[in-house]
Amino acid sequence: MKMIVFGATGGTGHAFVEQAMANGHEVTAFVRNPSKLAIQHDRLHMIEGDALNEEDVVQAIEGHESVVSCLGSENLKKSDVLEQMTGNIVRGMQKHGLKRIVYVASAGIQKEIPGFLGWMSQRILKNVLKDHRNAVNAIVAAELDYTVARPLRLLDGDVTGEYRQTDVGVPENGKQINRSDVAHFLLTSLEENRWVRETVGLAY
Secondary structure, three states, X not given: OEEEEEOOOOHHHHHHHHHHHHOOOEEEEEEOOHHHOOOOOOOEEEEEOOOOOHHHHHHHHOXXXXXXXXXXXXXXXXXXXXXXXXXXXXXHHHHHOOOEEEEEOOOOOOOOOOHHXXXXXXXXXXXXXXXXXXXXHHHHHOOOEEEEEEEOEEEOOOOOOOOEEEOOOOOOOOOEEEHHHHHHXXXXXXXXXXXXXXXXXXXX
């Protein structure tokens, strides 16, 4: 599969690129700074650009079969940067006739985390969650074939392939998941064409 990855230099994006390459896919990494992605491979291509620049994004998407967004916020301040970048991606997909996208959001975008943890997440992450929520709404409104991951607290660590997922709420008593396993979920959803038009909570 020929896929383009936005946010490839972040923890989840980097893990996704490595796993996709290992599985034989052709990957384009859309990055602001190519030097931050320390991966070299015959099937890895890099496009330098700014995801906030619609022209950059639209041009980059041409010729691919699927889109992967591992974009994230740089801080907890009020922002619509994810909504803007995702809007550019959506418009690029529409222009070039792409339908399949996988997107990493966060648990809490649907106010689905129960109890004190849910209350804290809404209080501390309210700006990030709102931005992700608006970005996801743009994807859904465009009637794309999306899979949205809603992972709980992200950790560094090796891929295990053993985690729980649910399309309603979050896995019971789940608290965390490795970024590499979120990447594994995204890649599996593309390879097996699963969880289409679903938002999926992820945790161990």
